[in-house]
Amino acid sequence: MSEWSPSPHELERRRLRRQLRTRSVLIATVMTVVAFVVLTLGITGSPGWASVKEYFFSRDDAREALPAIWDAIWLNIKMFLVAEVFILIFAMLIAMARVSRSPWLVPLRLVAVVYTDVVRGIPTILLVYLLAFGMPALRLGGLPTSAFFWATVALIISYSAYVAEVFRSGIESVHPSQWASAEALGLSRGQCLRHVVIPQAVRRVVPPLLNDFVSLQKDTALASAAGVFEAVFVARDYGNYNFNYTPLVVVACFFIVLTVPLARATDWLSAKYRRRELAGVL
Amino acid sequence: MSELLTVSNLRKSYGERVVLDDVSLTVQQHDVICLIGSSGSGKSTLLRCLNLLEDIDDGIITFDGREISDPRVDAREVRSRIGMVFQAYNLFPHLSVLDNCTLAPRRVHGVRRADAEARALSLLEKFGLADHDAQHPDRLSGGQQQRAALVRALCTSPTLLLLDEITAALDPELVGEVLAIVRAEAEAGMTMVIATHEMAFARDVATSVCFLDQGRILEQGPPAEIFSNPREERTREFLRRVLPD
Numbered sequence: 001m002s003e004w005s006p007s008p009h010e011l012e013r014r015r016l017r018r019q020l021r022t023r024s025v026l027i028a029t030v031m032t033v034v035a036f037v038v039l040t041l042g043i044t045g046s047p048g049w050a051s052v053k054e055y056f057f058s059r060d061d062a063r064e065a066l067p068a069i070w071d072a073i074w075l076n077i078k079m080f081l082v083a084e085v086f087i088l089i090f091a092m093l094i095a096m097a098r099v100s101r102s103p104w105l106v107p108l109r110l111v112a113v114v115y116t117d118v119v120r121g122i123p124t125i126l127l128v129y130l131l132a133f134g135m136p137a138l139r140l141g142g143l144p145t146s147a148f149f150w151a152t153v154a155l156i157i158s159y160s161a162y163v164a165e166v167f168r169s170g171i172e173s174v175h176p177s178q179w180a181s182a183e184a185l186g187l188s189r190g191q192c193l194r195h196v197v198i199p200q201a202v203r204r205v206v207p208p209l210l211n212d213f214v215s216l217q218k219d220t221a222l223a224s225a226a227g228v229f230e231a232v233f234v235a236r237d238y239g240n241y242n243f244n245y246t247p248l249v250v251v252a253c254f255f256i257v258l259t260v261p262l263a264r265a266t267d268w269l270s271a272k273y274r275r276r277e278l279a280g281v282l
Numbered sequence: 283m284s285e286l287l288t289v290s291n292l293r294k295s296y297g298e299r300v301v302l303d304d305v306s307l308t309v310q311q312h313d314v315i316c317l318i319g320s321s322g323s324g325k326s327t328l329l330r331c332l333n334l335l336e337d338i339d340d341g342i343i344t345f346d347g348r349e350i351s352d353p354r355v356d357a358r359e360v361r362s363r364i365g366m367v368f369q370a371y372n373l374f375p376h377l378s379v380l381d382n383c384t385l386a387p388r389r390v391h392g393v394r395r396a397d398a399e400a401r402a403l404s405l406l407e408k409f410g411l412a413d414h415d416a417q418h419p420d421r422l423s424g425g426q427q428q429r430a431a432l433v434r435a436l437c438t439s440p441t442l443l444l445l446d447e448i449t450a451a452l453d454p455e456l457v458g459e460v461l462a463i464v465r466a467e468a469e470a471g472m473t474m475v476i477a478t479h480e481m482a483f484a485r486d487v488a489t490s491v492c493f494l495d496q497g498r499i500l501e502q503g504p505p506a507e508i509f510s511n512p513r514e515e516r517t518r519e520f521l522r523r524v525l526p527d
Contacts, residue, residue, distance in 0.1 A: 001488075004300075006340055007340055009341075010339070010340040013351070013352070013353060016352070017353045020354070
């Protein structure tokens with residue numbers, strides 16, 4: 001390309017654009033600061049703030065409860081990581097069963113429909129109770145009896161139903177022309193799903209999927225209902241002995257710290273796909 | 283005759299790739315400017331720059347006597363007076379044809395629903411879509427969709443119409459019905475800038491034809507001159523390839 005240098009007019013325009021950009025940054029900063037100041041004043045100015053601060057934001061209690069929470073939170077993380085893998089697999093299988101068209105698979109489809117309808121209707125905490133107390137009570141030889149195990153299974157059962165519906169909505173959002181062009185290439189319906197439709201569907205449902213996983217991370221706390229000594233249980237235990245609920249706030253902070261990186265990572269991933277696939281359109 | 287749109291020394295690049303290089307163009311009121319040239323020559327990008335859909339890297343665009351390439355200009359105000367039709371129709375699939383056509387008049391121009399619908403219906407009828415106003419776009423043929431997209435652009439009574447290869451996705455039989463509308467608009471005095479591969483149409487309708495090559499306007503003139511006696515060898519080569527015999 002021939003060498004080109006911006007005209008004076010263009011330089012002036014760039015200066016203007018910079019100026020406008022600076023202005024937006026300024027507005028954003030001022031608005032943010034104002035919002036936070038108002039919020040802080042509103043809360044700390046309330047009549048009961050002193051006692052709330054003592055019960056929920058006590059530095060000493062936070063420090064004292066931290067080691068126990070730190071140990072217990074690993075149980076939540078373990079439960080979440082194990083459950084997530086199984087949920088992704090089961091949910092995808094259920095979603096695939098629901099969109100299948102083969103007459104051979106009709107019973108499977110029926111099971112999938114009933115499963116999602118029934119399981120989604122049951123509060124997760126009831127599933128935790130049912131499995132964690134009911135399964136060991138059956139006294140079947142060979143089955144584990146640990147509450148941790150059965151609470152995890154309850155989460156898997158419950159969330160598979162939700163996530164399956166997320167996957168299904170993703171699959172159905174792929175335009176029918178994609179099915180048509182894949183089938184026109186001679187791909188079987190299964191191959192269409194596997195190579196063409198599902199890859200597109202999964203990308204679309206990443207944000208709602210993340211939603212469900214953040215929710216799952218928090219619902220690992222339901223295991224406390226079955227007596228699993230996880231972080232929320234530990235915090236509540238501390239509160240009951242010391243009449244101070246600061247540890248619950250500490251646990252909340254732990255959960256936030258766990259979910260934020262995941263959210264940023266998925267944002268980055270979807271932005272990358274968008275840039276790659278829509279490069280010519282925008 | 284007065285100048286409606288002027289482009290001077292326009293430059294647009296995506297990173298290292300220069301898409302438009304030193305492009306200058308003047309559009310008088312009632313002009314029909316046809317942009318021709320092979321794919322990737324910059325026709326579409328030029329139209330998108332005119333509509334402020336792209337930030338330019340140098341040069342000046344004026345519209346109605348005012349510089350619109352100034353960052354302080356309200357792009358929405360400019361666009362509300364310019365109509366644009368795209369190659370892929372870009373109708374909104376969740377709205378009926380009529381709602382597609384009345385969206386901008388009602389939401390941007392503040393026209394009352396009844397008035398907006400009356401105007402849309404009369405235009406739809408004029409362009410042979412009278413029975414399709416309640417249907418959703420995906421129910422229509424490509425030609426019908428593109429005619430609906432034209433009606434959508436015309437509903438706001440724009441001062442300038444930008445058409446970006448609007449027949450490129452249509453089969454030859456349907457091209458005619460879309461071009462008939464454009465021709466009618468040209469005869470009614472609409473000012474248009476048209477990127478097109480339809481050489482016969484350009485020859486008939488254009489007041490001026492620009493041949494773009496690698497982001498530059500290589501040659502510009504009345505259609506008779508460009509098509510029968512092009513000055514540049516590159517233009518001759520292009521026309522030899524796209525014109526029969």
